[in-house]
Amino acid sequence: xxxxxxxxxxxxxxxxxxxxxxxxxxxxxxxxxxxxxxxxxxxxxxxxxxxxxxxxxxxxxxxxxxxxxxxxxxxxxxxxxxxxxxxxxxxxxxxxxxxxxxxxxxxxxxxxxxxxxxxxxxxxxxxxxxxxxxxxxxxxxxxxxxxxxxxxxxxxxxxxxxxxxxxxxxxxxxxxxxxxxxxxxxxxxxxxxxxxxxxxxxxxxxxxxxxxxxxxxxxxxxxxxxxxxxxxxxxxxxxxxxxxxxxxxxxxxxxxxxxxxxxxxxxxxxxxxxxxxxxxxxxxxxxxxxxxxxxxxxxxxxxxxxxxxxxxxxxxxxxxxx
Amino acid sequence: xxxxxxxxxxxxxxxxxxxxxxxxxxxxxxxxxxxxxxxxxxxxxxxxxxxxxxxxxxxxxxxxxxxxxxxxxxxxxxxxxxxxxxxxxxxxxxxxxxxxxxxxxxxxxxxxxxxxxxxxxxxxxxxxxxxxxxxxxxxxxxxxxxxxxxxxxxxxxxxxxxxxxxxxxxxxxxxxxxxxxxxxxxxxxxxxxxxxxxxxxxxxxxxxxxxxxxxxxxxxxxxxxxxxxxxxxxxxxxxxxxxxxxxxxxxxxxxxxxxxxxxxxxxxxxxxxxx
Ligand SMILES: Nc1ncnc2c1ncn2[C@@H]1O[C@H](COP(=O)(O)OP(=O)(O)OP(=O)(O)O)[C@@H](O)[C@H]1O
Ligand SMILES: [Mg+2]
Numbered sequence: 001x002x003x004x005x006x007x008x009x010x011x012x013x014x015x016x017x018x019x020x021x022x023x024x025x026x027x028x029x030x031x032x033x034x035x036x037x038x039x040x041x042x043x044x045x046x047x048x049x050x051x052x053x054x055x056x057x058x059x060x061x062x063x064x065x066x067x068x069x070x071x072x073x074x075x076x077x078x079x080x081x082x083x084x085x086x087x088x089x090x091x092x093x094x095x096x097x098x099x100x101x102x103x104x105x106x107x108x109x110x111x112x113x114x115x116x117x118x119x120x121x122x123x124x125x126x127x128x129x130x131x132x133x134x135x136x137x138x139x140x141x142x143x144x145x146x147x148x149x150x151x152x153x154x155x156x157x158x159x160x161x162x163x164x165x166x167x168x169x170x171x172x173x174x175x176x177x178x179x180x181x182x183x184x185x186x187x188x189x190x191x192x193x194x195x196x197x198x199x200x201x202x203x204x205x206x207x208x209x210x211x212x213x214x215x216x217x218x219x220x221x222x223x224x225x226x227x228x229x230x231x232x233x234x235x236x237x238x239x240x241x242x243x244x245x246x247x248x249x250x251x252x253x254x255x256x257x258x259x260x261x262x263x264x265x266x267x268x269x270x271x272x273x274x275x276x277x278x279x280x281x282x283x284x285x286x287x288x289x290x291x292x293x294x295x296x297x298x299x300x301x302x303x304x305x306x307x308x309x310x311x312x313x314x315x316x317x318x319x320x321x322x
Numbered sequence: 323x324x325x326x327x328x329x330x331x332x333x334x335x336x337x338x339x340x341x342x343x344x345x346x347x348x349x350x351x352x353x354x355x356x357x358x359x360x361x362x363x364x365x366x367x368x369x370x371x372x373x374x375x376x377x378x379x380x381x382x383x384x385x386x387x388x389x390x391x392x393x394x395x396x397x398x399x400x401x402x403x404x405x406x407x408x409x410x411x412x413x414x415x416x417x418x419x420x421x422x423x424x425x426x427x428x429x430x431x432x433x434x435x436x437x438x439x440x441x442x443x444x445x446x447x448x449x450x451x452x453x454x455x456x457x458x459x460x461x462x463x464x465x466x467x468x469x470x471x472x473x474x475x476x477x478x479x480x481x482x483x484x485x486x487x488x489x490x491x492x493x494x495x496x497x498x499x500x501x502x503x504x505x506x507x508x509x510x511x512x513x514x515x516x517x518x519x520x521x522x523x524x525x526x527x528x529x530x531x532x533x534x535x536x537x538x539x540x541x542x543x544x545x546x547x548x549x550x551x552x553x554x555x556x557x558x559x560x561x562x563x564x565x566x567x568x569x570x571x572x573x574x575x576x577x578x579x580x581x582x583x584x585x586x587x588x589x590x591x592x593x594x595x596x597x
Contacts, residue, residue, distance in 0.1 A: 013593060052596075060594055065430045067590055081590070088433040100428045102443070104349030113345060116338050117434050119330065145352075 001077070002038035003169065003201055004062065009035045009071035010225075011057050031057040033225030034071070041168070044195045044202040046212035046233075049222035050314055055205040056095075058222070059173050062203070063093055075169065089118060092162030092200075096174035100158060101146045107157045108142045111164055118165035125164065132160045135190055152183040159187065163194065170194065172204045176211055188214050209306045223314050233306070240312050241304035246274045246286055249298040259289050270297070335438055342442025350447070357448055364451035371397075371523070372459060386527035391466035392554055393525065398460030399479060400522035400546040403486025404515075405452035411491035412515070413444035418501035424595030437495065437585065467554065475553050478567075485570035486522075486545035490515060492577035495585050502588030518542045527559055534560065544573040 011032040016024040032054040039045055049055055060066040061073050064080035064087055073080055078087050093100075101110045115125045133139050136156045141149055149157065155175065162170060172191070176184050192215055194200050206212060212219055213233055221229035221236075229236055246262065249271050256264040257272060261281030266273040276286060283301050290296060330338065350357050375397065379390040388396075417440060420426040429436035469475060497514045522545045526534050534543075544566070551558055552567035 056596075060427070063431060065427050065592070065594055084430060085433045085435065088431060091431075093431050095427070098425065098427065100431070102345060102349070104352060105345055109345055109348075113338075113341055116334075116341050117330075117432050119334065 003041040003043075003076060004037075004039040004203070005072075005074045006038075006058075006062075007036050007072045009058070009061060009073055010069045011054075011061060011066060012069045030225055032061070032068075035222070035225070035227055036071075037220060037227060037230060039201060039203065041201055042195075042199050043218060044192075044216050045204065046216035046219045047203055047205045047222065048207070048209065048212060048219065048310065049205075053222045054225040055222060056173055059093075059171050059203070059205065062171060063087070063091060089165065090167050091169045091171065092165070092167035093171045094155075094158045094162045094173065094175050096155065096158075096172075096177040099146070099154070101154070101161060103147050104145055106143045106145055107138065107149075107160075110146065110157070110161060114161055114164055120165055124166075128164055128166070129160075132163065135193070136160060136186070151178045152180065155179060155187070156183075159190070163200075166198075167200065169201045169203070172202065172206075174206055175204065176206060176208055184208075184211075191215060209310065213306055221310060221313050229313050236313070237304060237306070237309055241309040242278045243275050243304060244278055244283070245302040245304075246276065246283060247300045247302060248272050248274065248290060248296050251295050251297060254294070257290060257294065259286060262286055330434060335434065338434055339438055339442045342439065343445045346443060346445045347447050360448040361451050364448060365455060368401075368452050368455035371401075372455075375523070386525050386559075387556075388525045388527075389467075391463055391468075392550075393523075394459055394463035395467050395554070396525065396546055396550045397523045398456055398463045399483050399550065400486055401519065402453065402456035402460055402483050403545055404490050404519040404522070405449070405456045406483075406487045407490035407494060407515075409446075409449045409453060410487075411441060411494045412449070413441040413446075414494045414498040415512070416440060416444040417498045418505065421501045421592065422505050422595075426592060427594055430589070430592070436589065469553060469555075478549050478553050482546050482549035482570060485549075485574045488574040489541060489545055489570075489577050490518070492574070492581040493518065495581040496577075499581070499584045499588040502591045522546055541573045541577060544570045 009032055010030065013029045013031055015027050015029055017027055019025045031052075035054070035058060047055055047058065057066065061068050062075055062080060064082075064084035067081045075087060076090050080087050101107065102113065105113075111125075111129060114120075115122070120128075133142065136159065138153075138156060138160065141153050146154060146157065155178075159172075159175065170191075175191075176187055179187060188211060191202060191204075195202050195215075202215075204211065204216065217232060219229065219231065219233050219236060220227055245265070248257075251270065253269050254272075256267055257274065259274065262274040262276035264272050265275045274286065276283075287296070287299065375390070375393060378385065379393075383389075385393060414437060417426065420429070420440070426436070429439045432439060464471075464479070493515050521529065521533070522542050526543060526547050543562075548558075548562070548566040549568075549570060552564075557564075558566070
């Protein structure tokens with residue numbers, strides 16, 4: 001049995017749309033539309049999809065905040081909505097867009113409040129906090145009221161708050177939003193460690209796909225409330241990223257090259273980009289063909305960007321449902 | 323890690339509440355000018371209530387047969403109940419704000435009941451001004467009413483303050499729950515509870531028939547009017563049964579059960595916000 005199990009989960013929202021001055025039209029938005037998946041203990045899963053795909057709604061059902069309209073959700077063997085407070089002991093949640101800390105309190109006091117709510121023994125709390133303070137470098141702002149913290153500092157505080165009670169599952173909804181490059185890589189490193197060393201199961205949503213590439217062994221893509229891909233990042237690239245790009249620098253500006261099996265997608269002075277299908281030709285064949293007619297100064301091969309690959313999945317709908 | 327099952331005990335909840343309140347008071351103290359201003363204004367507003375009653379009695383000796391001391395007993399007990407509910411439970415009203423903003427989410431992510439978290443977090447010490455004022459009025463009234471105090475009567479006064487507190491508290495929660503269905507309905511809570519508080523200041527006889535019947539159902543009549551009749555040795559001129567004076571605890575229990583059911587049903591209806 002998986003740690004997190006969803007079976008045919010749906011969630012509708014009734015929304016009222018104004019038509020004319022006072023009349024309202026009742027619409028039903030299906031935010032999550034038949035999602036089923038299982039996450040095993042210890043996994044680190046990236047849950048991605050375009051805006052409005054249903055990611056946050058799914059996370060909220062996994063925490064018990066929202067009741068599913070249909071289907072069943074089980075987390076750690078519990079029904080999240082019915083056993084919400086019991087489940088709360090075992091999960092940690094970070095909503096990057098929301099504040100969960102006490103606005104007017106310093107982080108230290110927030111953490112102390114949480115310690116009482118989760119009934120963490122004082123010495124264990126002190127040990128964990130010391131560790132997080134070191135790993136996330138919280139020391140310099142532990143006594144500053146949360147409202148005075150920068151976004152990155154606040155996020156580090158939120159992540160700490162979500163982990164201090166030692167949960168076995170961590171949900172992160174856009175945890176790296178608004179972080180600079182250094183903070184981001186630091187947060188990633190930390191999360192990877194939490195997963196690896198503490199064995200915490202992580203479900204992560206993000207719009208920064210490099211988060212997923214760096215962190216997650218498994219990737220789920222959701223679009224219009226449905227899971228359209230579930231597998232590894234590499235598999236996704238292999239299946240949907242058949243196109244690569246050969247970038248050649250010629251001796252000077254030239255007409256777009258004409259080569260079998262590839263097409264020029266961009267020209268910039270002496271530099272040209274040729275897109276080719278991996279199965280139809282190889283880079284070596286292409287280079288040989290070009291070099292036989294034109295002098296090439298330099299060349300590189302670009303792997304498909306994960307962004308492009310996933311954009312292909314969204315547009316293509318559900319390609320792998322067998 | 324130690325596995326812990328089930329929710330926190332009552333004692334643990336009390337600790338959590340106290341910590342939340344302590345944190346809140348410390349935070350509020352950062353804005354102390356507004357804190358002090360509000361406290362003073364609450365105090366003054368409370369005394370204006372009393373001035374209104376005194377002015378009323380400078381024109382008439384009795385109000386529907388009630389002397390000023392008797393009305394003061396009614397006012398003191400009911401207002402104390404209300405003031406206590408205002409200090410400890412009226413924070414439920416902030417549910418509307420958090421539901422609207424989607425920040426109610428965070429109350430659902432803790433291993434503690436959301437109502438406890440809400441009431442602790444939104445606690446405002448400044449509301450305590452009214453408690454002080456009600457206690458003063460009650461103290462004066464207790465010495466002025468023509469009652470031979472004995473244990474049952476004293477117990478009745480204590481019970482009716484407690485019952486009134488629970489009934490008002492239930493009404494706060496009940497009316498605040500409406501926000502789970504209709505986000506715009508914040509004012510409803512205020513009008514029921516504050517309006518209800520006003521009604522309980524006066525002998526019910528002075529109100530028209532429909533209002534009297536309404537507050538018997540709603541159940542503000544049980545807050546202090548019925549028990550006060552009994553303490554003063556009066557009969558209800560409208561002939562409600564004598565056992566009404568003792569029905570308070572049961573009515574309070576029923577109010578709490580209804581409020582609890584509606585609150586939890588509201589939480590099931592909570593839909594958060596899109597972003
Ligand atoms: N509380 C709500 N009331 C009404 N509609 C909602 C609510 N929450 C979400 N929705 C709708 O459900 C759909 C899915 O929203 P959700 O927030 O789950 O998307 P998401 O994948 O998290 O998007 P994003 O990447 O923009 O955060 C959207 O169409 C949204 O408008
Ligand atoms: Mg979202």
